Amino acid sequence: MRSDGSGTGGTPPKTPRTAGGPRLARAARGLRLVSAARPAPPPAPAPGDVLAEAAGLHVRLGGREVLRGVDVTARAGEVLALVGPNGAGKSTLLAALAADLRAAEGVVRLHGRPARYWSAAELALRRAVLPQSAALSFPFTVEEVVRMGRAPWAHSPRDDDAAVGAAMAATEVTAFAARSFAALSGGERARVALARVLAQRAPLLLLDEPTAALDLRHQELVLRVCRERAHAGDAVVVVLHDLGLAAAYAHRVAILCAGRVAAHGRPAEVFTDGLLTEVYRQPVEVFPHPRTGAALITPKRDETASLTSA
Amino acid sequence: MTAVDRPAPEAPAGPSPGPAVDGTGTPPVRERAARGTPWLLTAGLLAALLVLVPVAAGLGAYPIPTGDVLASVAHRAGLGGTALDRVPESVLWDVRFPRIVLALLIGGSLGCAGALMQGVFGNPLAEPGVIGVSSGAAVGAVAAIALGLDFLGTFTVPAVAFVTGLATVLVVHATSRSGGRTEVVTLILTGIALNAFTGALTGLFLFFADSAAVSQIAFWQLGSLAQATWPKVLAVLPCAAAGLALAPLYARRLDLLSLGERPARHLGVDVERLRLVLVLVIALLTAAAVSVSGIIGFVGLVVPHLLRMAAGPGHRFLIPGSALGGAAVLLAADLAARTLAQPAELPLGVLTALLGSPFFLWLLRRTRRRQGGWA
Numbered sequence: 001m002r003s004d005g006s007g008t009g010g011t012p013p014k015t016p017r018t019a020g021g022p023r024l025a026r027a028a029r030g031l032r033l034v035s036a037a038r039p040a041p042p043p044a045p046a047p048g049d050v051l052a053e054a055a056g057l058h059v060r061l062g063g064r065e066v067l068r069g070v071d072v073t074a075r076a077g078e079v080l081a082l083v084g085p086n087g088a089g090k091s092t093l094l095a096a097l098a099a100d101l102r103a104a105e106g107v108v109r110l111h112g113r114p115a116r117y118w119s120a121a122e123l124a125l126r127r128a129v130l131p132q133s134a135a136l137s138f139p140f141t142v143e144e145v146v147r148m149g150r151a152p153w154a155h156s157p158r159d160d161d162a163a164v165g166a167a168m169a170a171t172e173v174t175a176f177a178a179r180s181f182a183a184l185s186g187g188e189r190a191r192v193a194l195a196r197v198l199a200q201r202a203p204l205l206l207l208d209e210p211t212a213a214l215d216l217r218h219q220e221l222v223l224r225v226c227r228e229r230a231h232a233g234d235a236v237v238v239v240l241h242d243l244g245l246a247a248a249y250a251h252r253v254a255i256l257c258a259g260r261v262a263a264h265g266r267p268a269e270v271f272t273d274g275l276l277t278e279v280y281r282q283p284v285e286v287f288p289h290p291r292t293g294a295a296l297i298t299p300k301r302d303e304t305a306s307l308t309s310a
Numbered sequence: 311m312t313a314v315d316r317p318a319p320e321a322p323a324g325p326s327p328g329p330a331v332d333g334t335g336t337p338p339v340r341e342r343a344a345r346g347t348p349w350l351l352t353a354g355l356l357a358a359l360l361v362l363v364p365v366a367a368g369l370g371a372y373p374i375p376t377g378d379v380l381a382s383v384a385h386r387a388g389l390g391g392t393a394l395d396r397v398p399e400s401v402l403w404d405v406r407f408p409r410i411v412l413a414l415l416i417g418g419s420l421g422c423a424g425a426l427m428q429g430v431f432g433n434p435l436a437e438p439g440v441i442g443v444s445s446g447a448a449v450g451a452v453a454a455i456a457l458g459l460d461f462l463g464t465f466t467v468p469a470v471a472f473v474t475g476l477a478t479v480l481v482v483h484a485t486s487r488s489g490g491r492t493e494v495v496t497l498i499l500t501g502i503a504l505n506a507f508t509g510a511l512t513g514l515f516l517f518f519a520d521s522a523a524v525s526q527i528a529f530w531q532l533g534s535l536a537q538a539t540w541p542k543v544l545a546v547l548p549c550a551a552a553g554l555a556l557a558p559l560y561a562r563r564l565d566l567l568s569l570g571e572r573p574a575r576h577l578g579v580d581v582e583r584l585r586l587v588l589v590l591v592i593a594l595l596t597a598a599a600v601s602v603s604g605i606i607g608f609v610g611l612v613v614p615h616l617l618r619m620a621a622g623p624g625h626r627f628l629i630p631g632s633a634l635g636g637a638a639v640l641l642a643a644d645l646a647a648r649t650l651a652q653p654a655e656l657p658l659g660v661l662t663a664l665l666g667s668p669f670f671l672w673l674l675r676r677t678r679r680r681q682g683g684w685a
Contacts, residue, residue, distance in 0.1 A: 100572055124578030137432035137568040138623035148566055151577040196569075200577070 038155050039122040042111055042203060044233060045076035051204040051235040052097045052127070056106035059089075059096050066092045068259040069106070074204065074235040079226050081250035081267075082239045085280050088256040090239045091132060091208050097237060098129045098206050110204070124152035128200035130207040134193035136181050142192050143168070143177040149199030159201075167198035170225050172218070186213040194222060198229075205229060207238040211245060223249040243297040247271055255279055271295055348627035351620060355634040359414075362638060366413075366645045367406045371653055374398050374406075409538035413644045414637040415550045416535070416599040417609060421636020422557050423595035424610020425617075425628050429564035430588045431487070433497055434615060435673065438475075438596040439607030441486075441497060442504030446478025447471040447593070447600040449511045452527050456519035464545040472549060472597035478504060479589045479596075533604035533659015535644050542602050549598035553591050554633055560588060561625035568623070606659045608666020609636050609643075615673065 045051055052074040059067040067089045074080050074097070082090045095101045096108050099115035108115040111126050118126070128149070136145065146168055150160045168174040171191040176184065181192060190213040197205065207226070211219040223245055226236045230251065240246045246253050247267040255263045255270055257279045263270040276284040276297065283300035367379045374394070382402055384391030393399055420438070427436040427443075438444045450470035453459070459466050486500040516527055529536075563584050566574040575581050599606065613635040614628055621627055640658075643665075647656040 098576065100575070120575055120580050121578040124576060127576075129573070129576040131570070131573055135570050137570075138434070138618065140565070140568065140623055144565075144622070144624065145569075148569060148577065151562065151566055151579075154562070 039119065039125060041125045041153075045111075045203050045235070047075075047077035047233060049076040049235075050074070050109075051076055051111055052206075052237065053109045054093065054096060054106065055109070057093070057096060057103055057108060058105035059092055059101050060104045061092065061101075065104070066259055067096065070256075070259070070261055072097075072254050072261065072264065074237045076203065076233055076235045077230055078251040079223075079230045079236045079238060079249060081246040081253045082237065082256060083241070083243060083246050083253060084256035084262070089259045090256050093256065094129075094206050094208050094237065094239055098127060099123055100129075121152065124200070124202070126202055127204035127206060128197040128202040130194055130197045130205075130210055132208045132212070134189045139180040139182045141178055142173055142181055142184070145181050145192055146173070146177075146195045146199050149196040152200060152202075163199045163201055167195040170198060170228075171195040172221065187215060187218060190214060191218060191222075194225075198225070203234050205234055205236045205238075207236070209239050209241065211240065211242065219245060243271065243276070247295045247297060268295060271297055347621040348624075348631065351617065351631060352627070352634065355631065355638055358638045359634070359641070362641050362645070363410055363414075366410055366641055367402060369645060369649055370401075370406065371648075372398070372401045374402060404539075408540045408543050409535050409644070410641060411543050412535050412538040412546070412602060413641045415543065415546055416603050416606065417637040417640025418554055418633040419546075419550045419595040419599045419636070420606060420609040420640065421613040421632035421634075422554055422610075422629060423592050423599070424636070425614040425625070425632035426557055426560075426564070426588055426592050426595075427610070428614060429567060429625055429628075430483075430585060430592070431497065432568060432570075434618070435611070435670075436497060437608070437611035438592065438599075439605060440611060440670070441482050441501040442508060443475055443478045443482065443592070443596050444600050444605045444607065445505050445508035445512070446481075447475030447597045448531070448605055449508045449515070450474030450597075451530075451601045452512045452515045455527055455530070456515040456523050458523070464541050465548070468545055468549050468597055468601035471601040472593055475597045475600065476590065476593035478508065479593050483585070483589055529657075530604040531659075532657035533606040533662070534647075534655075534657050535603050536648070536655060538602075546598040546602050549594045549601075553595035553598065556587070556591050557595075557629050557633075558626070560584060560591075561629050564588075564625040564629075565623075604659055606640070607663050608670060609639055609662055611673070612666055612669050613639055615669075 050073050054070050054072050057067050057070045058065060070089070070093055072080070072082075072093065082093060084090055092101065096103065096115075097110075099108065099110060099118065102116070110118060110123065115123075140148075143164065146164050147160065149167065150157070150163060153160065153163075165174070168177060171194050173188065173191050173195050176188065181189065184192065190210065194207070194210055197207070205226070210222050210226075214222060219242070223238075226238055227249055230236050238250070240250075250267055252265060253263075253267050253270050254261050255275070262279050263275055271286050273284060273286050276286065284297060285300050286295055286297050288294065289296050364376050364379045364383075368374045368376045378394055378398065379402065381391040382394050382399060385393050386403075394402065424437045427438060427441075428434050430436070438447075448471070450473055451467050453474075454467045454470040459470060462469050482497075482500055482504065486496045512527075512531075516524060519527065563574070563579045566577050566579050567581070567584065569577075571581050574584075610632075614632040617628055617631045617635055621631070640662075643662055644658050647658045647661050650656060
């Protein structure tokens with residue numbers, strides 16, 4: 001966190017005692033001297049606004065440098081897909097963008113301010129996070145779980161029912177609203193977890209492998225929801241393993257490899273045979289769909305096919 | 311991840327293609343079928359207490375008709391009624407009522423502490439007795455009795471019990487969690503280790519205590535309300551009242567904590583602070599209970615569990631409900647302890663352990679079958 005504040009004009013200084021009124025209040029709140037005033041929800045972002053940004057980001061976990069100088073931006077109105085091989089640092093980057101992890105070097109800015117200057121309550125109104133696995137200690141019902149997503153809005157519960165209902169409809173979990181979360185299948189749990197995240201109605205969505213446990217139909221459904229949220233003005237960052245899904249639904253893709261961004265841009269620009277073959281250490285071919293012309297990405301299987309037939 | 315008992319059929323694919331995320335066309339959200347259950351249970355528990363208190367006041371080695379009990383209470387409250395003769399009046403107000411009030415306070419504290427602990431550890435098997443926090447508080451209480459500590463007057467024993475109880479919760483908290491959750495096995499093993507250690511410390515104090523203190527400690531260790539007096543009620547009142555008043559404030563955040571530490575933080579919960587406050591509250595409640603009555607186990611385990619099965623796991627009902635339920639259960643158990651083997655008296659801690667341990671065993675098996683602590 002040392003260099004966190006560098007390079008941003010409006011960040012609070014390290015010694016808040018010398019600072020002005022609002023900064024003093026924020027510092028006092030940080031020290032829990034006064035109870036935090038109810039944080040106000042952020043204004044609706046304009047298309048193209050940078051809602052999350054990693055600049056020169058290094059993150060160390062357990063002594064290992066997992067991210068080594070990553071620059072990405074998540075803009076309002078866009079779906080950004082993070083792809084890459086296992087262990088490339090996708091989830092770590094997502095966690096850093098969620099303000100879960102501290103930067104060893106570089107900075108993570110959320111809504112223009114370094115992540116650590118936001119309180120938990122302020123962050124909850126600004127970004128929603130879908131973890132890789134959904135767990136629950138006690139057998140709450142599906143609707144209760146989705147309703148937990150409304151917790152940041154506890155002081156204005158007016159929209160709760162509408163937000164919960166819409167989120168459950170969008171993820172097709174309304175049919176088992178009254179069932180216990182513990183009695184659901186893996187794919188159903190994943191969709192309920194996503195519904196909770198959608199119900200939070202934060203302008204920045206960070207989704208870690210939302211499609212991992214889902215069938216074909218629901219994979220498409222989830223990414224359609226991502227596109228819809230981006231269209232409505234949110235910024236969506238989604239970790240994906242399926243390059244085809246990324247190519248079809250993401251506005252921009254960042255390919256991570258060994259803690260760095262290997263390529264960054266529109267799917268058509270970055271998904272090339274050579275780059276993917278190199279990053280995944282597996283021959284890959286990219287070709288246009290015969291009917292739509294959309295990029296199709298598959299591993300090269302000629303050799304394996306010939307091996308098995310031989 | 312957790313094994314799924316019944317892989318549920320996929321939801322029928324609705325005819326609506328790609329429903330919009332915004333609020334228009336929201337389908338009606340189905341209510342929990344048992345939405346009224348918490349209110350019914352609260353009313354039931356209150357009614358049970360209203361019946362139990364006069365009955366418990368009347369029953370015993372010196373029976374007092376319930377009508378007389380009510381008359382005496384009304385008299386003292388200035389609502390008419392009549393005072394009783396000297397002996398029954400004294401039995402009622404100097405023996406029975408302090409004991410009843412103490413049973414209510416301690417039962418409420420134990421039930422509430424159990425519910426909080428299960429929430430904090432994300433594990434339905436957590437309970438002050440099971441994981442050694444009660445014995446930790448007991449070490450302090452025994453030390454205070456054995457060493458004749460008296461620096462805070464009647465509050466000395468609860469205060470010392472609070473300190474050692476707090477130390478024990480902190481040890482459990484620091485050693486048994488990983489990723490915001492506590493595995494059943496880790497929790498139980500931590501409990502075994504701590505119970506052994508605190509038991510040894512208690513034994514050490516017992517070894518150095520004089521014989522009067524030894525008999526006092528030995529009796530106290532069995533868990534009993536037999537020595538209830540108004541000063542003792544007053545001694546536990548601050549701890550218990552503070553704990554019981556603070557606990558419900560954290561209900562909503564405990565619900566969120568069941569998602570795990572990170573998701574709770576993503577929803578705006580200051581998780582570190584929440585845990586710290588709740589550990590303090592648990593230590594307050596446990597110290598209140600243990601310092602006067604010794605170790606009374608399983609109330610904090612059984613009561614929240616039954617309530618969770620009946621009304622769902624939401625902490626907004628579970629925390630006050632467990633306090634009410636714990637009060638009712640302990641009052642009933644104490645009534646049984648002092649009337650079943652008349653004129654002798656069963657130790658209350660022995661009675662609750664006799665009834666609670668099989669329940670705990672059943673719970674362990676059930677939890678293990680479902681893997682990972684899903685209740």
